[in-house]
Amino acid sequence: MSETARVSLTLNGEPRTVEIGAGRTLLDTLRWELDLTGTKECCAAGECGACTVYLDGEAVNSCLVLAAEADGREVTTIEGLGSGGRLSRLQEAFLETGAIQCGFCIPGMVVAADALLRETPRPTLDEVLQGLSGNLCRCGGYTRICAAVLRAAGAADVTG
Numbered sequence: 001m002s003e004t005a006r007v008s009l010t011l012n013g014e015p016r017t018v019e020i021g022a023g024r025t026l027l028d029t030l031r032w033e034l035d036l037t038g039t040k041e042c043c044a045a046g047e048c049g050a051c052t053v054y055l056d057g058e059a060v061n062s063c064l065v066l067a068a069e070a071d072g073r074e075v076t077t078i079e080g081l082g083s084g085g086r087l088s089r090l091q092e093a094f095l096e097t098g099a100i101q102c103g104f105c106i107p108g109m110v111v112a113a114d115a116l117l118r119e120t121p122r123p124t125l126d127e128v129l130q131g132l133s134g135n136l137c138r139c140g141g142y143t144r145i146c147a148a149v150l151r152a153a154g155a156a157d158v159t160g
Contacts, residue, residue: 007071011036012080020067027051029067030077038078038107042136049135052108053077059115061134078107081114090114093152094145101139109135113149122153 003022008015011034018033027044030036030053039062042050046061053062054076055069081088087095090113100106109132116123116131123131128149129142137145 005068005071007067009070009072010074012076018067022068024067025063026053026055026065026067026070026075027062029070030062030075036077036079040104040107042104047136048105048108049112049132050105050108052111052135054111054115059112076111078110081110088114090117090149090152093148097144097148097151099141099144099148101137101141105135105137105139109137109145113145113152116149117153122155123149125150 004019005022006017006019007029008017010016016034018029020029020033024033027039027041030039031041039053040050041063042048044063046064049061051062052059054060054074055062055065056073082091090110094100094106094110112132112135113128116128120127120131125146128146132142132145132149
């Protein structure tokens with residue numbers, strides 16, 4: 001018999017409770033128990049950023065967090081960034097600039113960019129590059145991704 005844990009958290013503004021295996025990651029719990037598949041698994045080692053979510057307002061790699069650590073805490077995923085059924089301004093900017101290629105890295109990239117914009121509302125290109133440095137895009141769409149972040153911040157496009 002495997003050991004389980006009951007985890008109660010606020011997920012994208014809604015209270016949720018889930019029964020999980022004691023060693024289950026937050027990433028797997030979000031995807032497989034809570035049916036929020038926007039957060040992606042890629043490296044499972046905290047290297048690529050595809051699984052970035054907010055935990056109590058801090059951007060974290062959900063593959064490195066045990067789901068039990070989220071008990072009593074607030075988790076926001078890519079699905080929770082918009083409001084009222086609408087995309088956030090940042091999500092819209094990603095669409096407008098064509099920053100979405102295969103889409104695999106985009107959820108984590110958007111959450112990381114959102115965290116950057118919360119801390120630095122008018123970043124320079126260098127600050128955007130630094131803020132996204134923990135996120136990898138295998139399609140190589142960094143120019144459009146940076147343009148999206150700058151567009152959302154109200155800066156001039158750099159779509160070169």
